Amino acid sequence: MTKDLTNSDLDRKNILNNNIAIQEVYQQIGFFGFKHDGKFRFTKQQLAEYFEVDIRTIERIVENNRDEVIESGYEIYTGIKLKDFKDKIAEFVYRINEGVYVPDTNVGNMVQSFENELDSLSKTPQLAVFTYKSFLNVGMLLTGSERAQILRSAILDIVIDVLNQKIGGKTKYINQREEEFLPSAIREYNYRQEFTNALDYCITENKFKYAQLTDKIYKSIFKENAKEYRQILKLSTKESVRSTMYSEILDLIAGYENGFSKYLKTEFERLGRKLGLSEAILLFTNYEQITEATLIPLREKARSLMASRDLAFRDALHEKLKEYVNEVSSDDYDKFLGDRSMDLEKRLEENKEVFKRLKDR
Numbered sequence: 001m002t003k004d005l006t007n008s009d010l011d012r013k014n015i016l017n018n019n020i021a022i023q024e025v026y027q028q029i030g031f032f033g034f035k036h037d038g039k040f041r042f043t044k045q046q047l048a049e050y051f052e053v054d055i056r057t058i059e060r061i062v063e064n065n066r067d068e069v070i071e072s073g074y075e076i077y078t079g080i081k082l083k084d085f086k087d088k089i090a091e092f093v094y095r096i097n098e099g100v101y102v103p104d105t106n107v108g109n110m111v112q113s114f115e116n117e118l119d120s121l122s123k124t125p126q127l128a129v130f131t132y133k134s135f136l137n138v139g140m141l142l143t144g145s146e147r148a149q150i151l152r153s154a155i156l157d158i159v160i161d162v163l164n165q166k167i168g169g170k171t172k173y174i175n176q177r178e179e180e181f182l183p184s185a186i187r188e189y190n191y192r193q194e195f196t197n198a199l200d201y202c203i204t205e206n207k208f209k210y211a212q213l214t215d216k217i218y219k220s221i222f223k224e225n226a227k228e229y230r231q232i233l234k235l236s237t238k239e240s241v242r243s244t245m246y247s248e249i250l251d252l253i254a255g256y257e258n259g260f261s262k263y264l265k266t267e268f269e270r271l272g273r274k275l276g277l278s279e280a281i282l283l284f285t286n287y288e289q290i291t292e293a294t295l296i297p298l299r300e301k302a303r304s305l306m307a308s309r310d311l312a313f314r315d316a317l318h319e320k321l322k323e324y325v326n327e328v329s330s331d332d333y334d335k336f337l338g339d340r341s342m343d344l345e346k347r348l349e350e351n352k353e354v355f356k357r358l359k360d361r
Contacts (some may be wrong), residue, residue, distance in 0.1 A: 073131030184247035196255035
């Protein structure tokens, strides 16, 4: 899907939450800030110079999008905090000019910009300061600047490149890179066995019973049956639906399977006979109603995670879950792309004894 960063706050937030991609953007864009309190900082003047616009244009962007820009790191320095910032800038410029400090990166433009601002900085009672993320945020909002347009294009390319480098273009199975996926998949497999055994034991012979009751579970959790889900993720008939599901979805499916299995067996024992498929489907509707209050929070979370992650990672939109789409958190990017993520084959090899014990439970 084509992303218009100037109009989509969701796409902007997803990029700014992707710390892995932001690090690569910083290296490739080459706009280096002044390191202060652990983050690179920029002034309005520096942003205006970079984007080749008037300072008032930067101020207008901030004013019209204040909450968003503040969330991405924009601050107003006053009092002691401002004095400390001014003093460190003055020291930084002095050390560069005297050759006392030779930085690793080319900061000539930044030094010149600070030198031009030192007089006004010494007099101002407050100062607008941007982090690298808020600099990018402004660039994603700013129209009428060719450099901002170039920046947006570069950001989108880098985000895609980072995703491909991390997972080799296999977004379909990005869910398997999370450390919780395999334990969840194994647990769900065991509960699936309980579920199918219960259907065999308690429902009269019908070749459609497994698919229809599985679809009832899927539609209850994320409003789609297996066929619809396959179409959205472009899965072939040979590809397993559950191998593409996130751990939280698998855990909730396991809960449904286990709960309905017990409910079905209780009804089977009460009747003293096997149920027909239509009776079992009606029984599942009753089970949904009985467990509604308990399951609502879990379903809401599952729908939001599935809809949001699939849109961000797989460029796949679940139409029936559009209202649940939110930004993807920094923690999620770390789970699936960062140091905590890993190819399934490698994770299996490193933890084969642990997973063998889980499977044998």
